[in-house]
Amino acid sequence: MPRPHLPALPRPAILGPSRRAHWWRWVLRRGASALCAVAAVLMLLALVRPPAPPTTSALVAARDLPPGAVLTAADLRTARLPGGPDSPGTVGAVGEPRDLVGRRLVSAMQTGELVTTSRLVPRSAAEGLPADTVAAHVLHADERSLDLVCAGQRVTIFADTGGEALARDVLVLAIDTPENASLTGSLPGSGVLPRGLVLALSPEGLHRVFAGQRPDGGPPRILTVITR
Template identity: 35%
Template sequence: MRGTIVETLLSRLPALPDLSRLRGRRARLVRRWLAAALLLAGLIVLIHPASARGTPGTATVVSARDLPAGATLRAADLRLADLPEPVRPQGALGSVETAVGRLLTGAARAGEPLTDARVLGIPGTGETGRASVPVRLADAGVADLLRSGQHVDVVAAPDALHPASVLAEDVAVVTVSRPEAGGGRAAGPSTQGPLVLLSLPVSVATQVAATSLERPVTVTLR
């Protein structure tokens, strides 16, 4: 009698879910999610293949070691590196040959990309046709206006024997260096004011260097 009652109660309970069927449904759901993820990855590869394979680099000239301002670049000072376009500077040099023999307008750290704004001279010739001349400016305030790569005219101030004269036109500023305070050196045209390193045509470099030792020199901005 008791068994009959238990059997009757059990028969009225709702049917329990099939656990194997639940596991099958979960497996199918996981497979569907995986298929969707693979499809999405495939679409990304089709639309942006470079992002999936890694952005290809472009050959870029970089400094092989720390270089000072005014250095004439040699092949040993340079190397090529592949840089992705998003980080490659505008105007970056693409071959060592275009940089060799040119003048560096500012100090460069090892691995720094070199651009056309950082070098002076004739590209690809291995010969700049220019010389670096240090000139001390009579007016220190003018030096504060100068920056590497800027073009100026070099002017000699008048004295008892000479009128003011333009020594060189359209020359490039390589760097500006100011004298240390308390240097204790004698005053004179060659020891006063900031020292400006100029990139000049060889034909006038000697004249500018010699005149700057005898007369105060300044520059006019272009």
Template identity: 30%
Template sequence: MASKDRLGASLRDRITALFRARRGVLLLRRTAALALLLLAAALAVQDHGPPGAGVPVLVAARDLPPGRVLSEVDVKHREIPVDLVPDGALRDSPAALGRVLGAAARRGELLTDARFNGPTAASGSGMASAPIRLADPEVADFLTPGRRVDIVTAAAHPGEGSVLAENAQVIAVQADSDDRDQGRLVFVGLPERLAGNVAAASLDQTVTVTLR
């Protein structure tokens, strides 16, 4: 009997030891899995920053028309997540001030370098960007931002044409399209008072430009 008791005790010890070993392996696996999860979370925070972290970018402070020469009142800063910032996003005001929008921008719209035609408007205070439509849309094919032109009214009869402005700087040129019934829109930099007169004249007169 003593021999059987010793044999039974030895078997129980082995079974107990086996269960303990299995529990140890299971605990080790769970610990390793938890450690991997914590490491992945730490890497995610390191790569993307803490929740809600953002970077400052420039957005339109109000609805802006095409050809607008941007000033301080037209832009403001807003923070957005770093992974949502597009290439070419403007980060500070000096990068936008004095530049001319190539297309309209809605209030709150993020501004990138692709939104502008030409580097800057005509520099200096008292300057403005005047829109004109050219009588011959194909003339606009020869215009680029920075080009200097004279703005003239087309003459219905010989000697009736007149020069509206001289040595105006081309700021932006409307993209080409199949619909040219109204002529292509061109923005030119002029002194404010003259810009208003030219823009008004182009509404009821046929306007073209001569190249310098």
């Protein structure tokens, strides 16, 4: 059975031998070349373009705040600051509102100013110390030199019987007042005790301080030297 004769489809104008078809092919070749050149330039720019500078999310003051203000969520807003977490401009930055709400400011802050831990009143003298730090009350052998020490200072401590330092760079958390010392000494059988102080000691430092006994069998007493 002979195949039915199908009419020839017209050639697209771009495939014909006419001058118009030659012109369209020339335009397409030029356009393709231009697109390839643009793509190459964009790829080159992507390769040589430096990466975007790092930024850090941190909390800043949403409004002017007076000294002593207790922070609320409305006082804070999140901002992207240039630099990584360890860059000088973001040291001490806080990223979560729950870490700031309820804290008190040491000094006034302006709108947009970075809220850092150094701008906050510490919760306690031991804030920021290692987790295994122990607060220990020790007796001081020289009450006159104790009057030169205040909470927040760093001291080196020695046994009053002499020898090498028991601990160095120790944070003073609190100091007995004369009134507290007199109350302690008035307890039955306590005798008259010297004033003491509360120190933030590592477990090793605590052992060195309390491992030794005085020659008379009493509790160990220390002497302090202020270091900073």
